Amino acid sequence: MPPVQSPEPSPEQSPEKSPAQGPFDLAEGDPFGPHTLPYGVFSTPDAPTRRRIGVRFGDHVLDLSDLPAAVRPPHADLLAAPTLNPLLAAGRTVWREVRAAVRAAVTEPAHRTALTPLCHPLADVTLHLPFEVADYVDFYASEHHATNVGRIFRPNGSALPANWKHLPIGYHGRAGTIVVTGTPVVRPNGQRKGGDDATPLFGPSTRLDIEAEVGFVVGAPSNHHEPVALDAFRDHVFGVCLLNDWSARDIQAWEYVPLGPFLGKSFATSVSAWITPLDAFDEARTQPPARDFPLLPYLDDAAAEPGGIDLRIEVTVNGETVSRPPFASMYWTAAQQLAHMTVNGASLRTGDLFASGTVSGPEPDQLGCLLELTKGQGPFLQDGDEVTLTAWAPGPDGARIGLGEVTGRVLPAPALGGDQA
Amino acid sequence: MPPVQSPEPSPEQSPEKSPAQGPFDLAEGDPFGPHTLPYGVFSTPDAPTRRRIGVRFGDHVLDLSDLPAAVRPPHADLLAAPTLNPLLAAGRTVWREVRAAVRAAVTEPAHRTALTPLCHPLADVTLHLPFEVADYVDFYASEHHATNVGRIFRPNGSALPANWKHLPIGYHGRAGTIVVTGTPVVRPNGQRKGGDDATPLFGPSTRLDIEAEVGFVVGAPSNHHEPVALDAFRDHVFGVCLLNDWSARDIQAWEYVPLGPFLGKSFATSVSAWITPLDAFDEARTQPPARDFPLLPYLDDAAAEPGGIDLRIEVTVNGETVSRPPFASMYWTAAQQLAHMTVNGASLRTGDLFASGTVSGPEPDQLGCLLELTKGQGPFLQDGDEVTLTAWAPGPDGARIGLGEVTGRVLPAPALGGDQA
Numbered sequence: 001m002p003p004v005q006s007p008e009p010s011p012e013q014s015p016e017k018s019p020a021q022g023p024f025d026l027a028e029g030d031p032f033g034p035h036t037l038p039y040g041v042f043s044t045p046d047a048p049t050r051r052r053i054g055v056r057f058g059d060h061v062l063d064l065s066d067l068p069a070a071v072r073p074p075h076a077d078l079l080a081a082p083t084l085n086p087l088l089a090a091g092r093t094v095w096r097e098v099r100a101a102v103r104a105a106v107t108e109p110a111h112r113t114a115l116t117p118l119c120h121p122l123a124d125v126t127l128h129l130p131f132e133v134a135d136y137v138d139f140y141a142s143e144h145h146a147t148n149v150g151r152i153f154r155p156n157g158s159a160l161p162a163n164w165k166h167l168p169i170g171y172h173g174r175a176g177t178i179v180v181t182g183t184p185v186v187r188p189n190g191q192r193k194g195g196d197d198a199t200p201l202f203g204p205s206t207r208l209d210i211e212a213e214v215g216f217v218v219g220a221p222s223n224h225h226e227p228v229a230l231d232a233f234r235d236h237v238f239g240v241c242l243l244n245d246w247s248a249r250d251i252q253a254w255e256y257v258p259l260g261p262f263l264g265k266s267f268a269t270s271v272s273a274w275i276t277p278l279d280a281f282d283e284a285r286t287q288p289p290a291r292d293f294p295l296l297p298y299l300d301d302a303a304a305e306p307g308g309i310d311l312r313i314e315v316t317v318n319g320e321t322v323s324r325p326p327f328a329s330m331y332w333t334a335a336q337q338l339a340h341m342t343v344n345g346a347s348l349r350t351g352d353l354f355a356s357g358t359v360s361g362p363e364p365d366q367l368g369c370l371l372e373l374t375k376g377q378g379p380f381l382q383d384g385d386e387v388t389l390t391a392w393a394p395g396p397d398g399a400r401i402g403l404g405e406v407t408g409r410v411l412p413a414p415a416l417g418g419d420q421a
Numbered sequence: 422m423p424p425v426q427s428p429e430p431s432p433e434q435s436p437e438k439s440p441a442q443g444p445f446d447l448a449e450g451d452p453f454g455p456h457t458l459p460y461g462v463f464s465t466p467d468a469p470t471r472r473r474i475g476v477r478f479g480d481h482v483l484d485l486s487d488l489p490a491a492v493r494p495p496h497a498d499l500l501a502a503p504t505l506n507p508l509l510a511a512g513r514t515v516w517r518e519v520r521a522a523v524r525a526a527v528t529e530p531a532h533r534t535a536l537t538p539l540c541h542p543l544a545d546v547t548l549h550l551p552f553e554v555a556d557y558v559d560f561y562a563s564e565h566h567a568t569n570v571g572r573i574f575r576p577n578g579s580a581l582p583a584n585w586k587h588l589p590i591g592y593h594g595r596a597g598t599i600v601v602t603g604t605p606v607v608r609p610n611g612q613r614k615g616g617d618d619a620t621p622l623f624g625p626s627t628r629l630d631i632e633a634e635v636g637f638v639v640g641a642p643s644n645h646h647e648p649v650a651l652d653a654f655r656d657h658v659f660g661v662c663l664l665n666d667w668s669a670r671d672i673q674a675w676e677y678v679p680l681g682p683f684l685g686k687s688f689a690t691s692v693s694a695w696i697t698p699l700d701a702f703d704e705a706r707t708q709p710p711a712r713d714f715p716l717l718p719y720l721d722d723a724a725a726e727p728g729g730i731d732l733r734i735e736v737t738v739n740g741e742t743v744s745r746p747p748f749a750s751m752y753w754t755a756a757q758q759l760a761h762m763t764v765n766g767a768s769l770r771t772g773d774l775f776a777s778g779t780v781s782g783p784e785p786d787q788l789g790c791l792l793e794l795t796k797g798q799g800p801f802l803q804d805g806d807e808v809t810l811t812a813w814a815p816g817p818d819g820a821r822i823g824l825g826e827v828t829g830r831v832l833p834a835p836a837l838g839g840d841q842a
Contacts, residue, residue, distance in 0.1 A: 150679075154679070167621070169676065169679075171593070172593035173593055174556055177645065189648075189764060189765060199587075199714075202719070224607075227835075251765065254584055257582050258678075259592040259677075260592050260682075261680065268766075294620075296612065296621060297623075340684070344609035344684040344687060345688045346598050414646055414647075
């Protein structure tokens with residue numbers, strides 16, 4: 001996969017600024033300014049077991065767990081928890097009140113003296129999985145990805161399954177192996193069987209891949225038997241993260257018929273440490289692609305607010321940009337995914353996470369996994385490779401809304417015991 | 422489906438006994454005697470929000486949450502919790518110590534006076550989901566079921582997928598919609614598209630089915646990147662439950678290619694209220710069927726302790742027995758499923774639940790779902806139908822080891838809004 005030329009700076013690389021400036025002096029164009037304000041959970045070296053909620057501002061984390069009275073937001077008790085879950089559960093009205101208060105705190109010069117001691121350089125903190133994941137669902141919502149993968153996995157069938165344009169295909173993944181950015185990813189062992197193999201082989205995956213995805217975090221739960229309609233999306237979804245759905249293509253190809261992916265994906269799924277509130281993307285809303293078939297009413301978003309988000313993702317491997325998948329190209333929107341996921345009466349819990357599926361655009365340098373970037377031929381990931389996803393969306397007045405990066409380095413597979421070799 | 426003649430009493434219907442007898446006077450053959458002792462969580466009408474751990478003995482629940490000092494078991498603090506999770510997490514040594522102490526308490530006549538006030542008739546209590554479910558995985562481990570269903574779903578392909586005898590096929594299900602026995606099951610709405618339909622239809626499932634399964638509850642967690650070998654099964658799995666994996670066959674058939682079942686199953690999965698410790702089945706261990714292909718070392722149980730369990734399941738619809746699926750006929754054992762599920766390094770959490778897949782034996786009256794019992798033709802479940810699964814296994818000295826029943830009544834689908842009709 002040839003590296004993509006990089007005409008624009010990565011949003012994670014903040015523009016130059018003088019080291020003498022304080023945490024609130026952001027450079028022009030910093031994607032973590034007052035219109036972004038993502039939440040995360042961090043700890044500091046002096047209290048490594050004390051997990052605290054913080055908000056990212058530039059290259060600093062502002063500790064929200066115990067703000068001084070003058071800038072204390074409403075619902076401060078929710079911010080004193082060791083995870084985002086209580087805040088997630090509180091619902092949209094609370095989310096908006098807290099966000100408004102946090103924005104006021106970071107933008108009012110009069111508060112800077114009080115807040116500066118509560119700001120920690122990102123480099124000095126440990127970031128943790130910011131919420132307890134309830135159920136994890138992964139969709140398959142990019143037409144380009146589904147078509148490309150269909151051609152590789154099912155060369156003798158039609159690339160796009162018959163149902164693909166009638167419903168957003170999804171499946172449940174493993175919630176217990178979702179890890180935060182920075183966690184090393186150990187190459188999985190497993191069964192594989194290629195067309196030339198007489199019997200299945202066992203060993204380290206030889207086709208370890210990434211999937212560049214966008215995740216949506218459910219805050220407010222829903223009741224069993226009460227579907228969440230398209231226009232109730234914002235009442236339930238708190239925010240957005242980046243997600244890398246690591247995939248062992250050889251394990252997946254052998255196991256996935258007929259009940260879907262299992263061990264090919266369950267070894268690790270990485271998410272960014274920062275959850276960016278949905279409201280941050282108001283200016284980035286886009287119309288999804290034109291629909292090729294009429295949709296059933298519960299999925300028909302022709303009259304709804306634009307359901308796409310103009311998120312521009314960048315995939316780097318060992319620091320080289322290999323792709324720039326455009327999230328705006330997704331056929332199925334997150335609101336449609338949520339409506340579909342609940343139309344059978346399935347309830348939502350606080351902490352449910354659902355992901356878009358691999359984001360691939362129509363161009364060869366917009367593909368979200370190595371399987372597509374290399375047309376199934378590889379090379380796939382080598383031990384030691386480090387993969388990083390970043391993304392940003394347009395915000396108000398030319399601002400950029402950054403998503404926290406999700407990065408992971410591949411470690412070698414565990415040695416096989418003597419009886420496995 | 423013609424009702425199966427019932428030569429033996431259901432284990433849930435305890436044999437006659439005099440109403441004058443106390444809770445510890447069990448009739449001969451009661452499947453909830455001193456060799457069974459399953460754990461559950463209950464509340465009483467006078468304190469409906471106070472969830473307490475109890476053990477079932479005959480038709481009573483013995484409250485374990487605050488036993489008198491004379492019979493207090495070790496680790497009593499674990500039994501004071503509102504769910505089984507702390508006990509589950511404590512590990513096998515603790516499980517055995519607690520079980521031995523509880524058995525001593527219920528079998529020692531000297532304790533009866535003290536314990537009788539702590540016994541509640543089953544009919545007087547509310548039973549709750551006994552543990553917090555972490556991840557839920559469903560397998561597909563009956564060769565008879567997989568063959569029968571393959572013929573119906575894929576009439577033009579081979580009935581058994583190529584991978585089926587090389588690995589226990591499994592997939593993740595929705596943990597958040599697992600409900601305890603007795604919870605009504607609302608017929609799901611959803612998309613379906615038959616071969617004769619020009620476009621997908623939307624509405625209540627017309628092919629609502631059951632799947633009679635056995636569930637295994639993980640107690641002790643495992644570390645990421647450390648597979649659980651076959652012989653470590655008992656160190657991690659706490660106990661066994663019955664499970665009904667309700668399935669909307671029309672929704673499932675339309676959605677499941679290529680990523681597996683999703684809304685066809687995620688609306689509800691019912692489990693029994695009682696988790697029977699694995700040790701209760703020591704006398705019921707059986708050899709699984711002969712393997713048709715050599716297994717990779719991590720799955721090869723030829724030299725392991727017998728991995729099957731001679732559990733005899735009974736399925737009733739509206740009180741009529743429709744099937745008697747034999748769990749001993751399963752091709753893949755629970756230990757193999759656990760070894761497979763973790764061989765890629767995926768970790769286990771306390772509360773993980775994995776189920777066997779539909780249990781179907783070789784005979785026409787041993788099939789575990791209506792799809793098979795009616796050869797795909799129906800009738801399927803009608804609104805108002807009540808389905809109950811019961812099961813027992815042989816115990817020591819001719820005793821029966823009962824599993825708690827799992828029952829549910831079908832309620833009509835929610836009305837569709839005007840824009841959905």
